[in-house]
Ligand code: ITT
């Protein structure tokens with residue numbers, strides 16, 4: 001059976017299909033309730049439960065954000081709202097006022113298929129831990145979200161460090177044109193190259209390894 005990739009964003013689906021295979025993934029265009037939280041994990045876990053209740057088949061929710069260090073992690077969990085309201089160019093304008101322009105993208109994938117999981121979390125990748133710590137978001141590998149009385153959700157996380165730059169490139173989506181990694185903006189990369197280094201690619205890699213054994 002196919003995996004329902006829960007998102008309204010076709011750019012995310014392209015990347016997931018490139019990584020997991022086009023036959024493995026189907027977009028489930030569902031606007032789950034984004035609870036107010038300052039971390040991505042609880043938002044994604046809540047969304048995965050809601051989406052699973054809706055379809056009754058395996059779902060993967062993808063919650064991502066851009067965290068600019070000098071701006072205290074802004075726009076972070078509010079990245080979608082900020083893109084829709086002020087837009088990417090004005091986020092760059094804010095960052096350009098700062099001398100320190102380091103930033104991180106983070107992606108949390110939340111999987112739910114109604115079943116219980118082995119509760120032992122995979123150890124977090126060292127680079128991701130460093131990225132998370134530098135982003136000011138002190139975090140171990142997110143604990144599997146399994147509150148009593150709720151559906152179990154398995155979380156996977158990826159992060160990529162970079163630098164805020166004036167917009168370049170027309171690939172990718174969202175904040176890709178203003179985020180540079182190793183001299184190239186994510187919008188200047190094709191999907192395969194972005195996946196090889198990106199927050200989403202790292203999270204998909206962890207998910208893919210776990211899912212293959214399941
Ligand atoms: P869904 O919630 O329906 O998945 P969304 O685009 O709102 O779609 P997010 O809330 O996860 O998804 O996205 C937060 C914001 O970050 C949003 O403005 C995205 O465009 C942006 N974003 C997410 N992943 C990104 C990436 O890989 N590159 C650039 N921007 C990204």
Ligand code: NA
Pocket residue numbers: 034080
């Ligand atoms: Na969203």
